[in-house]
Amino acid sequence: MDGDARLTRQEASDAVAGLGWRLVLGAIYAEVPVSSLAQGSQVAALAVEAAGDDGQGHLSVDIRAQRAVLRLQSAAQSAMTALDIQLAQTISAALTGRGLRLVPGSVQALEIAIDALDVRAVRPFWKAVTGYVDESGPSDLADGLIDPSGRGPAIWFQQMDAPRPQRNRIHLDVDVPHEAAPARIEAALAAGGRLLSDARAPAFWVLADPEGNEACICTWQGRD
Template sequence: MSAPDRPSRQDIADAVTGLGWRLVLGAIYAEVAVSSLADAGEVAALVLAAVGADGQGHVSIDIRADRVVIRLQSAVSGTVTNADIALAEAISSALSERSLHLSPGFVQAFEIAIDALDISAVRPFWQAVTGYVDEVGPSDLTDGLVDPAGRGPAIWFQQMDAPRPQRNRIHLDIDVPHDVASSRVAAALAAGGTLLSDRRAPAFWVLADPEGNEACICTWQGRD
């Protein structure tokens, strides 16, 4: 059962998908298309006005000349909370009043997965060399490390049972909205990839390029 202020992934998706938001790797995202940086600044100002002081520690905004990307997650828990859902609703309402519409846009998040026999031995090296910090709260990551500036991909560590010299031990995970995963998998296969496993789908599909290098397409589904 979910904690009182920590809704399940399904509850989050049900609450925000119809508003144009998507749940990806422990945060909810939406975009507003704009035609200039000045317009992007105005959209950001509307978002900040809509959330007020309640947005502190929850809202981050990426401003570009063609889009504004809005991200919601509690900085304290490292998860999407009921407060984040309420903020998503407030933002959607405020923008709709100005005939501005949220959409999932091109939302995705990258993770680097490192296979290790002794995670406690290798994790400190990767933390030191990247300057990353411990993940704040529980998520889909195992022993997760994250960029303190929120720009780089997350890193997690996959426990190995025995050495695997026959395959690469670092792979990419690409977290996408649940409703675009199938098309992303199909595109990878059409580009020469191979489906190695869909046993855990829709949580993730394991794919490989023509030389055997692996990547996973991941969603929030199948994890609760």
């Protein structure tokens, strides 16, 4: 298969299911538990070496004292490609060959959703005030903006049909591995939340805190 070929969400999820990676918000992630920053740096170096030149524009690594989080996605397409799957396989083999474990862990991605009657009117403000940039290609984010440094949550804009003065118009979307969604929802309900809608599940569930502020638990499923 052509390395640039875009994959469906189902294809990407199935391809990495046994490798310790999970599909979250258009990218695949794996967490490697480490005992120190030094070991985290070693994990990053091993992953970069295994990926080679093909890793440029696809692989990123977040290093912390207890874990290194690996992320793969085509930056050029803002999507999963066949090459990303090949890199996941190569990196997994290199790390497990050194006795390291790849686990889905607590991997998640955060989005800020802004409801707007006129997306074209409000989007430039949020782009300017955050210093964010346009995504480079089509993705899970409608009219999405992203942090060019890769640190902040993504922003997307939800088209409103009519004003809703009695409802919050900015909410959080929390994207988690698909098998983690039920536990996250159960925890939110146990903490005093309410389930407002599961009409679009398993793509997302709409929940609210005790005062009605909303958040969505999201997965890749139900979107292809």
